Amino acid sequence: AQSVTQPDIHITVSEGASLELRCNYSYGATPYLFWYVQSPGQGLQLLLKYFSGDTLVQGIKGFEAEFKRSQSSFNLRKPSVHWSDAAEYFCAVGAWSGNTGKLIFGQGTTLQVKP
């Protein structure tokens, strides 16, 4: 079955510290992978996506993610966290069959940033 696992429900980092949010997926075919961010009371904003090619993808707000097929992972990283990065982060895999599909989301990781 297709699934996404985000092992860390809640992470706290100090402002200026580096960040890595973990994401593992289970998907039979070539995965299309996404990271979205959700601020309180808001919808989802796309940070970055991986479809093919270079396994290190750059996104908005200084985020990057690395696709590792052998580990079925797509971890999100940022070298230096800002207080405004505090939000909930969702990893998703695109599950398509024929001409339609859907996103399968992980349970999310809440990021708290300490001053």
Add this chain to the structure above:
Amino acid sequence: KAGVTQTPRYLIKTRGQQVTLSCSPISGHRSVSWYQQTPGQGLQFLFEYFSETQRNKGNFPGRFSGRQFSNSRSEMNVSTLELGDSALYLCASSSAGTDQETQYFGPGTRLLVL
């Protein structure tokens, strides 16, 4: 371009009532998907519409239905509301709903069922 808009943003209903939520996709986008977000179940796919046809449906009871109009605007309806239907309902649009497209999400409609 304007983003995905959803109305209303907040809604309070009582058990047994029905509710209709609206989503206007980004101009030119013809695929609209709906997701339900709850603390317990997370983000779950409800259904996807393209050119006024439902192409995909998630594992939700028949009380959840939707439709899409010729201008790509979409509505979802929940009948006989239950307490467990309290959630944030998110709408997402993409150009054609194909696998290599990005889905753009609206701000959501927060539904509270009392």
